Amino acid sequence: MEQYVEGLRCQDVHAGLRTVDPNSPGLIPLKTTRLVGMAADVAALIRDRQLIADVNALETVAVTELDVAPAAFDQVLALLEEAEFVELTRNPAGEVTGLTENVPxxxxxxxxxGGRWRSRKPKQFEEQMLAVVDRLASGPVPVEVLSEAVNLSSADAGRVVTIGQQSGLLRTVSTIDGDIAYSPFTAFEHPDVLNDLLTAHGPERMLAEFETLKNHQGLAITSTEHPLLVDAVARGLVPAPTVQLPDQTMRAFATLPYTLDRELLITRKPVLDKALAIIACARCAEDFGGFNNVSRAAHLINTLLEVGSISPHSSSQRQYLLMRNRGIITFGPDDVSWGSWVRPTLIDTPDNREALSIARDMLLAGEPMAAGRGASDQARDMLSLDARYLQPLQTAARSRNLVRVPDKEYGKFFDVMMGRGAL
Structure with missing residues (x-):
């Protein structure tokens, strides 16, 4: 795996283990992975916060909101300092009191x-777990071939699957072709549909087509080349917005959302829907542009984010109509007074910018990074609110009892983190 993928999957593993007793002996082999995952979460929490004046307040928030193990917090800070993501302030006794962030x-x-995870020489089991989590990000896979897919022995695969099921990192569904493993972080929440697809098309085609889709988000699918994906779209398992081609036919552009932010798939689904519409239009412009194809779909998105509009041409209205209909862009007038073309112009709102960032990440990395993996908007917003209006967040379902800071006291930590008052 590439280093950035390893960093992503460390965060995935930490997220999956949030509902598990952190003192479980079965988690001992995952210490390095959990540490890097916790560091990723803390870095996302403090990014753009610049100065954290009281590190004790940060620790309380990180433990409560991100399930950072209290015993590991100092190690997390040390790792972030090693990476030069933070500059720590210490008192005369050498204790960390605050920090200045420089998170990229x-x-x-x-x-x-990911590079620091690798440099710490993680145990073989950690490498195996990350490989399995990464493989399942591409779509479901039969358990019996999982070992071959990620180069594991049958015994190692069984151990990884057992820990993965217990921790929530993966799920399995029994079908006529055997057990199928899939990731709960994807949109695959319908085991019955998976069963139907496998019965109709077989596991080999399922693996091949989902792998193709993960490697090319916004895949233009046809019933002859991608029969399983066309079937999955028809059954509501895979989203695929449609865009008109130069020959006036409609083409579906399939996507495979994979995100840890469950709100992005539920309460914030309108933002994700906008992102998928952007991907479809960008891929259409890249592959079916008519007279003038764009060189790269991601470049088109960068232009909208940085410039705010796209140069008009004869196919602009056809290619970007879906984005217009989703409220992402408007069609401005042609650059010349006598022209009849339209200039796609960004409707500059936070939701639209987030949707563009999600779409760009999915095109470049196969999944959301900037939007789906940071601290939740609510958690970050809480850092700027008056403590009188705060309530502790519940960011993950707990299967264990926690000793919590009382609500009234907990709110004070946010004020301290923002430099208002002292504990």
Whole structure:
């Protein structure tokens, strides 16, 4: 795996283990992975916060919101300092009292943390777990061939699957062709549909087509080349917005969302829907542009984010109509007074910018990074609110009892993190 993928998967593993007793002996082999995953979460929490004046407040928030193990917090800070993501302030006794953050953009963040995970020489089991989590990000896979897919022995695969099921990192469904493993972080929430697809098309085609889709988000699918994906779209398992081609036919552009932010798949689904529409239009412009194809779909998105509009041409209205209909762009007038073309112009809102960032990540990395993996908007917003209006977040379902800071006291930590008052 590439380093940035390893950094991503470390965060995945930590997220999956949040509902597991952190003192479980079965988690001992995952210490390095959990540490890097916790560091990724903390880095996302403090990114763009610049100065954290009281590190004790940060620790309380990290433990409560991100399930960072209290015993590991100092190690997390040390790792972030080693990466030069933070500059720590210490008192005369050498104790950390505050920090200044310098956390980079998410792709660079995961690239660096993945390299540091690798440099710590993780145990073989950790490498195997990351390989399985990464493989399942591409779609379901039969358990019996999982070992071959990620180069594991049958015994090692069984151990990884057992820990994965117990921790929530993977799920299995029994079908006529045997057990199928899939990731709960994808949109695959319908085991019955998976069973139907396998019965109709077989596991080999399923593996091949989902792998193709993961490697090319916004895949233009046809019933002859991608029969399983066309079937999956028809059954509501795989989203695929449609865009009109130059020959006036409609083409579906399939996507495979994979994100840890469950709100992005549920309460914030309108943002994800916009992102998928952007991907479809960008891929159409890249592959079916008519007179003038764009060189790269991601470049088109960068232009909208940085410039705010796209140069008009004869196919602009056809290619970007779906984005217009989703409220992402408007069609401005032609650059010349006598012209009849339209200029696609960004409707500059936070939701639209987030959707563009998600779409770009999916095109470049296969899944959201900037939007789906940071601290939740609510958690970050809480850092700026008056403590009187705060309530502790519940960011993951707990299967264990926690000793919590009382609500009234907990709110004070956010004020301290923002430099208002002292504990």
């Amino acid at each position: 953009m998410y792709r660079d963040l995961y690239e660096d943390l």
